[in-house]
Amino acid sequence: MKRLHGLILAAAALSFAAPEALAQQKVNLSFGTVGIGSAWYNYGAGMADLVKPKLPAGSSIDVLPKAGGVGNIKLIQSGEMDLGISFAVTSAEGCGGFGAFNEKQTKVRGLIGGLDIYYFGTFVTKKSGVTSWEEIAAAKNKFHLLTTRAGGTGEQGVRQVLALLGSSKEDVAKKGGMIEATERTGTAESIKDGQAHGWAHVVTKGHPAATQLVTLNEMIMIPLSDAIIKGMVEKNGWAASAIPANTFKGQTGPVKTVMAVSNILVSSAVSDDVAYTFTKTIIENADKLPKIHAALGDFDPKRAAEPEMNGNCPLHPGAIKYYKEAKILK
Numbered sequence: 001m002k003r004l005h006g007l008i009l010a011a012a013a014l015s016f017a018a019p020e021a022l023a024q025q026k027v028n029l030s031f032g033t034v035g036i037g038s039a040w041y042n043y044g045a046g047m048a049d050l051v052k053p054k055l056p057a058g059s060s061i062d063v064l065p066k067a068g069g070v071g072n073i074k075l076i077q078s079g080e081m082d083l084g085i086s087f088a089v090t091s092a093e094g095c096g097g098f099g100a101f102n103e104k105q106t107k108v109r110g111l112i113g114g115l116d117i118y119y120f121g122t123f124v125t126k127k128s129g130v131t132s133w134e135e136i137a138a139a140k141n142k143f144h145l146l147t148t149r150a151g152g153t154g155e156q157g158v159r160q161v162l163a164l165l166g167s168s169k170e171d172v173a174k175k176g177g178m179i180e181a182t183e184r185t186g187t188a189e190s191i192k193d194g195q196a197h198g199w200a201h202v203v204t205k206g207h208p209a210a211t212q213l214v215t216l217n218e219m220i221m222i223p224l225s226d227a228i229i230k231g232m233v234e235k236n237g238w239a240a241s242a243i244p245a246n247t248f249k250g251q252t253g254p255v256k257t258v259m260a261v262s263n264i265l266v267s268s269a270v271s272d273d274v275a276y277t278f279t280k281t282i283i284e285n286a287d288k289l290p291k292i293h294a295a296l297g298d299f300d301p302k303r304a305a306e307p308e309m310n311g312n313c314p315l316h317p318g319a320i321k322y323y324k325e326a327k328i329l330k
Contacts, residue, residue, distance in 0.1 A: 029270075050285050054280075072085060079107070091110070091313050111279055111316055114300060115298075123210065137171070142177055161200075187209055205295055226256075270318075275316040
């Protein structure tokens with residue numbers, strides 16, 4: 001009986017020790033951003049450097065140069081990715097099951113919202129003679145516009161703007177123009193070589209690809225009309241905004257457009273401990289984020305748990321635990 005009692009006590013001790021032991025097991029996380037040369041890729045790499053030392057020894061964070069706002073959500077849902085950056089406007093579609101998504105992405109959870117401010121920006125060469133989206137839709141001078149690949153929020157915004165103008169990529173092509181997906185890293189050179197006349201994407205101050213674009217080429221930024229802005233806000237969940245003067249080279253005045261904020265999403269399969277650690281590390285190192293990228297200077301940790309900053313996606317329990325400890329959530 002004494003031996004049996006001892007075995008029972010030993011088993012009980014192991015059962016209580018198991019969570020601690022599991023917590024110390026290394027984890028290998030995949031973190032989706034978007035293409036190399038993007039601000040998001042820089043975000044991911046910098047944040048991984050902050051978080052990795054706080055994880056169990058031997059852990060890794062693989063920062064992936066894919067798949068954009070829509071694509072990252074789908075990869076988290078399918079189990080191919082653990083974390084991903086998106087936009088709150090896109091996250092709302094994913095967790096709500098509308099827009100670019102045919103059904104609710106039930107395995108997606110919010111982690112950290114409101115990282116920055118991203119503007120829908122349209123850059124065109126001065127010599128193209130194009131000054132409005134109406135002219136792009138009409139394929140003026142056989143205008144050739146570059147944007148991101150399908151699955152990226154820039155491409156999503158382009159489709160939405162064209163739809164509000166009663167047009168589409170196919171309609172533009174029929175009129176002799178072109179809307180083409182391309183990699184960010186080749187955009188500035190393609191326009192410099194005369195292979196394209198403009199680029200539309202979501203950008204923020206210090207955006208690497210946009211900065212290179214306006215450095216190598218004489219570009220102007222064209223605004224969205226009041227009617228398009230109204231439609232983007234009411235139908236597609238963006239927010240009305242203006243890109244402040246001198247955000248980019250050659251942009252001497254504010255440019256009316258719409259904006260979205262970036263957020264970090266995580267799979268419901270990621271452990272509470274890992275979600276807690278990731279959230280805690282980023283929030284408590286908010287002062288270091290602008291060193292990763294200037295746009296992260298807009299991040300307000302006090303708003304990181306707000307529903308609208310996370311696309312109304314349910315927060316991960318591990319994130320909730322930290323936010324309550326930090327009194328960000330009640």
